[in-house]
Amino acid sequence: MTAPARVVVLAGGVGGSKFVLGVRDALRARGLADTTAALTVVVNTGDDLWLSGVRLQPDVDSITYALAGVNNSEQGWGRAGDTERVNEEIQQWGAGWPWFTLGDLDLGTHLARTGWLREGLTPTQVLERMSARWQLGARLLPMTDAEVDTIVELNDASRMHFQEWWTRHRARLAPARFENPGIDESAPAPGVEAAIAEADIVLLAPSNPVVSIGPILAVPGMSEALRQTSAAVVGVSPIIGGRVVRGMADVCLGAIGVQTSAAAVAAHYGSRADGGVLDAWLIGEEDSAESAAIDDAGIRSVVVPLWMKDAASSAALAEAALSAVSI
Template identity: 40%
Template sequence: MIVALSGGIGGAKLALGLSKILPPEELLIVANTGDDFEHSGLAICPDIDTLTYTLAGLDNPVLGWGRRDESWAFMETFAQLGGEDWFRLGDRDLALHVLRTHRLRQGEALSSITDDIRRRLGIGPRILPMSDDPVRTRIRSDEGWIDFQDWFVRRRAAPVVRAVEFAGAGSARPQAEVLAALRARPRAVMICPSNPFISIEPILAIPGMREAIAACGAPVVAVSPIIAGQAVKGPTAKMFAELGMAPSASAVAARYGALLSGFVMEEGDDAAGITPRVFRARTLMRGLEDKLALARAVLAAADALR
């Protein structure tokens, strides 16, 4: 079993590569839910949905989020009637949010809903939330505390980041099947190339999760989301700089600290100061072949550490 911790777009690309190589029963993807929020009465799980759409072949390659072949009649009418349209929900995408919200209100666990949806969409590997308990990422800026989606989408990540917190993490419990997979001595734990602050650290903030990973007896290998001091997509480099750290692969490795036994980074990037064993690969994933190549490189790194 490979247990892969993932955020949205970057993590989903590697998860797709892994899903094309590994038998479905040998891959478990643990999704960040710190980005989750309620919008216009609907339960939105952006990272779960990005992973789901990507592995189902339904992702939107132009926007980088949502479903492909989308239409926007609902959103246009919603805005015309005075609804908030800063977070856009396409017509096809909307069906998932309505269904999830209904089932959550019926008392069903998020993990059960997520697993049922991935099966209905023909996805082999399991996708599970980090917890069935709500955890919400918040950003402290010079303007005070801002809920993550307000900061990221409505404000386009413009306010300067001074701190990040994960509301509810202290009382959340790791998803039970994720803990069981870690206790069953997996082949490796992979940390996908996702933003450490807002995609991976919410997972590690849940009491018992970091300890379970450290004690699982498997190599823990992270892939850097920073290439030549820049993030491929999203606010990772900006957040490093605003939190007083030069954005670099070494800064990413330092965030995970002693948890790591291996670190995969771009060929040619500076590895100075990185403690875990370094493996070089092309980490920029443009097409499927890049995703497959990186997945093979990360699996080879993990096996070399066993």
């Protein structure tokens, strides 16, 4: 096996973090000792927010920490071994959100980021500085330099930030729609379109299709870049056995009228031949009966084990994605 020279991954959330680690390991297993120049990760920034005066980028931080090996793997977010003294003090002042915990080490990241942003750096430049602290083995790019948060509108027409709906209410409030104010005026971050155009393969991580991959694809020009690239575009299903792997993605899918099935999510992304973004779609062995429907939609189905239980299984899944088409 030879290592492809250029791999781009669109990712967000815990599933995205695990998959990106797997891609890095798969590339190393193919003989690529330094994967930094080969692997570009376009990270969702659609669930970013301002809180207590600092800018939070949950997906950016989760993927950065995971690649750096300092993430809290049990919790799924934040830093390993973190403490919460500052967060407790913030809440004693009645500031912040009592149901949204910020660790002390994590707050250090947010403070550094906010300071750089206030000095005039763009999110792309900030992420470049953050990445320089550790040997990540990947280049990280935000999906856009514009501020694009996610707002959830409920059935009663009330609205709240996605993080409140997701973390405080655990998606128990029925959503009518998800909105990304400002996204129509945004543009892909510098380097994103070029990375996609020059890629040998583009991978869609098994992240939430609505609030992780969805905002990335909604940035004007992003889907078109995927349709125009000469690289194959391969996605990995976040649905196994008709169920979501983690979180409440099924609630999100229901809000946009998409069934919780591997075939339905593939159809949601669509075939590149018909104006969508996918060439191939990896599904679990539990969903092999859906292969024919996916193939009929113009997307090549590939049945593989999808569970990312550890580093080895994550790397195996990534290798399957890299091998799904000829590169």
